[in-house]
Amino acid sequence: MNKRLVFAILAVAFLAGAILRFMAGGLAYGVMLLILAGASTWFSIKAKRD
Structure with missing residues (x-):
């Protein structure tokens, strides 16, 4: 699974x-x-840059 997506889901939760x-x-x-x-x-933002 995409790291960015996982961190975004965690942030919303x-x-x-x-x-x-x-x-x-x-x-x-x-x-x-x-x-x-x-x-x-x-x-999530940091993973997007990499």
Whole structure:
């Protein structure tokens, strides 16, 4: 499977999880998921350049 696609799917999943966590009231866990979504997005963009 394409690395870029895998990281893009992970970024969307982490972002959705973060939004659901924020709505449920879990601030610390939501922030962690947002950081993971950002990292996945970064790796997806980096994989596109290579």
